[in-house]
Amino acid sequence: MFYICSMSGVHVIWFKRDLRVHDHAALAAAVASGAPILPLYIFEPGYWALPEHSRRQFDFVRDSLEELDAALKARGTKLVIRMGSAIDVFSALHQKHGIAAIHAHEETGLQWTFDRDRAVRRWARNAGISLREQPQNGVQRALQSRDGWANQWEAFMRRPRLVAPEALKPSAADSEEWPLPQDFGLGADDCPQRQKGGRMAAVDCLRSFLESRGRTYQKSMSSPLTAADACSRLSPHLAFGTVSIREAWQAAQKAQHEHGRSGDTGFAASIGSFISRLQWHCHFIQKLEDQTSIESRNLHPGYDGLRPEPLAGDPRLAAWIEGRTGFPFLDACMRSLRETGWLNFRMRAMVMGFASHHLWLDWKQPAEHLAALFTDFEPGIHYPQAQMQSATTGMNTPRIYNPVKQSQDQDPDGAFIRRWVPELSGLPAEWLHAPWEAPASVRARAGIVLGQTYPMRIVDHMAAAEEARSRIFAVRKRAGHGAQADALQARHGSKRSGIPFRGQQAARRQAVPRAPEPAQLSFDLHLTPPSQAHAS
């Protein structure tokens, strides 16, 4: 093979869902080699063509890459952008620049990325190139047993963060022109309130959450009215790696300690609750890492064939996606998701469950649609959660959310509904949650004609929930169901992993702040002004 560079070759850092220079194991390993480095991001057409991927995620990635490029330029090199399949791109770069090693983080993604990574590994082996993949969070590759998982996770989080390198030795490689969303068939996206990508926004989110926004996290997270501000909003940043989960965990430990020490125990408890969720983040991703079929097949085979797959153009699926089910709160959630790219956990669970239980649709297509609407799409959280909310894991107690009760509980005055379903805004609050129950005269005064100005409800939710419950429990009663569920629990469950407390209990326990270790005390994400964070 002919190389322009010396045979010693360049070290490629293959950026995927780790778009930062801080606490970046692959970058640190490349720098340690002393060789010229080639920071690479590949826009892969096959990846962006998957139904889960969308323009809002693409735009978030573009924001993040622009800041990453600036951070690399500040250190003497630049981001090399390529468009094409990974193997084609690596082959061409190898021919021109001679690749000695490729450094990357392990990625727990869709089957597509698992297959792609396997193919790249094979290609590198054949080309005599060393491919070094490292864990980027507490998810473990080739895990043999879940026993003690939580302790290993915490040990990973406690390790010192890797400092961003000060200077990088550039290679001769130039970037191609950055592609546009249209190059991948990603048209306009109606998401004016999408979260901005990039390191600066990530640091801002984390800092404002830990310093002030998170004070009422525990009690505000369930309502979409309060959750948008009181939750961390770190999800797209964790999904695309503009901040590492270890950075978030260490900063949260420090904040929890400080709030506890200053007597703000409520705030400390909220941060404790957030810390538990950072562990759930990896706990869920570990499931997909261990069993890639969770993306496409029921975790518990007892549920195979239980629900029909929606046919193309199924009007119920379309009504659900477009927020036209006739359930005002549910429609408000779907419409707000379309415009913001985010929804709080409780409402994600409710909308997913509505498709699976009330509409009795197989979870795969609704889950794909939701994934594309989430700026923070994280395969390892999304698919295990989609199955959990659809009661196809066999190992979780089924929970069917009532969209009217959730509406009354989480949006009692109807402010969220009025904002996102303005055609109902004339209805008094007492009728907003279930407009079909309002006297005809009240609806007439509010200018509402069901079926014309706003849809009739698509289903009788009480009867549909009852029917779903009895079908699911019939499966749970079948011979062999329990044994299979136990095996799944052993493989994927939180008990074996050593995650004993959930929700409020975990938060209360974590509210007793432990003194952070010295490495954490020196961690000062808070003091990094946004302008510096941008450049660094």
Ligand SMILES: Cc1cc2nc3c(=O)[nH]c(=O)nc-3n(C[C@H](O)[C@H](O)[C@H](O)COP(=O)(O)OP(=O)(O)OC[C@H]3O[C@@H](n4cnc5c(N)ncnc54)[C@H](O)[C@@H]3O)c2cc1C
């Ligand atoms: C059907 C369904 C699909 C989901 N799909 C995704 C997804 O694609 N990407 C995604 O990041 N989250 C997903 N979640 C989990 C959760 O709803 C979001 O992580 C959360 O709403 C993001 O907002 P936040 O960052 O402000 O969360 P916070 O409440 O501030 O939590 C901090 C972080 O902890 C993690 N986390 C929080 N809740 C959970 C949970 N229940 N399980 C696992 N990790 C959690 C996330 O990384 C989150 O960013 C899904 C939940 C459901 C029910």
